[in-house]
Amino acid sequence: xxxxxEEEKHEIDSMIKEGRSGLQLKPDFGDIIAKKRIEMxxxxxxLSERLNIPERNLFAIENGKSDYSFHHLRKxxxxxxxxxxxxxx
Numbered sequence: 001x002x003x004x005x006e007e008e009k010h011e012i013d014s015m016i017k018e019g020r021s022g023l024q025l026k027p028d029f030g031d032i033i034a035k036k037r038i039e040m041x042x043x044x045x046x047l048s049e050r051l052n053i054p055e056r057n058l059f060a061i062e063n064g065k066s067d068y069s070f071h072h073l074r075k076x077x078x079x080x081x082x083x084x085x086x087x088x089x
Contacts, residue, residue, distance in 0.1 A: 008084055012074045024089045032087060034062040036080045050079045 026032060037047050044062070048055040051072065077084070 030064045
């Protein structure tokens with residue numbers, strides 16, 4: 001699993017502290033997460049364990065039925081080897 005760069009980690013931390021600073025997630029964020037999870041061969045159960053969240057929460061996020069807390073954003077990106085540009089407009 002590739003680590004985020006220090007710059008990306010700092011950017012995420014700043015977003016959290018500043019209340020996102022006007023950045024918006026892509027409307028298909030849940031689909032993006034689900035597709036990346038599948039590409040990596042991860043089950044919902046395994047990814048939810050890596051993220052330390054209930055599997056039902058991941059199911060809800062992937063299906064656009066739930067929000068998530070921004071402090072989990074770093075975990076999502078690191079677990080799925082993703083960059084900020086993949087999930088923000």
